[in-house]
Amino acid sequence: MSTTHNDWPLWEVFVRSKQGLEHKHCGSLHAADAQQALQMARDVYTRRQEGVSIWVVPSNTITASEPDDKAAFFEPMADKIYRHPTFYEIPDEVGHM
């Protein structure tokens, strides 16, 4: 066929598994619109019963951090291990976290 496929926008696909509570990013695909992206995601990413729910998001609406910002963004956290919850006993009543 022609090159029209290249003109289709890119979509990021998020799938929630049967056990999972949240949608997880599992890949991307090209589709003409959101409905088609959803249908294609069903065929490409849930063939082996991976999911019970699908989100598709236009890739160009995602604002991502820059690799160059890594030092300023993430390294200040490296010496603050007290922020990890490993220092606390989580009561059973809290349940899933």
Add this chain to the structure above:
Amino acid sequence: MKTVEAPVGTRTAALGYLLHLADNALVLGQRNAEWCGNGPVLEEDIALANMSLDLIGQARLLYQHAAVVAGEGVTEDSLAYFRDATDFRNYTLLELPHSSDTSERDYAVTIVRNFLYSALMLLLWEGLQKSKDAQLAAIAGKSFKEVRYHFRHSRDWLVRLGDGTAESRARTQAALEHLMPYTQEYWAPSAIETVADTEGRAIDAAALKREWDDLVNDALQEAGLQRPAPGTGLPQGKNGQHSDHLAPLLAEMQSLARAHPNALW
């Protein structure tokens, strides 16, 4: 063409009807599998392979059930791989190649056929869930879920292609003109269908015509496509009289099983 048929008994009708449904699924599943590795885009390649596997899965369940009804050492494999074209009872529509005047493999032909067939099966599988043949009713329950997606997929593309570019609209309209006449076969009950229907195993497809018309007309209107005249010929695939296209399809599908009988994976 008028054929003289022997009276059809209960067992012949039960078996014949199961083979009709199974052959429909197997032949279209095999035909659509030709897109594997050739799809217009990767996602559609996978979608069609998924749907072919649904259809072949339906065919397997129906052949397994038919083999029990047939007895005498018949198996699902002997039904799928060791019958010739004249024994197949699928609609002629489903054996036609994907080709058109413009293309060797035309996606509009594929989509229009899938749409015209899944619109029927949507209604048929729904009704067959109440078949007096409990095994068939169970197969219908599973198949109904699958065909709902097949219908949604083909309808979605029908609207996109009809409401798309000048070329996609022209190709889709041409595919409709080509394929619509073959749907006449749906509405002319065979002797087997009539007996199976009387006994509560089958559904009289002719009784579904009004609903089918609504499904088709609704989609065509949304797609901006014209419904062609029904045509005058009456295809006879379900009575075993096929086009020249079925034998080569079966030859390819059956060659391995016939070259190596009883081979195991």
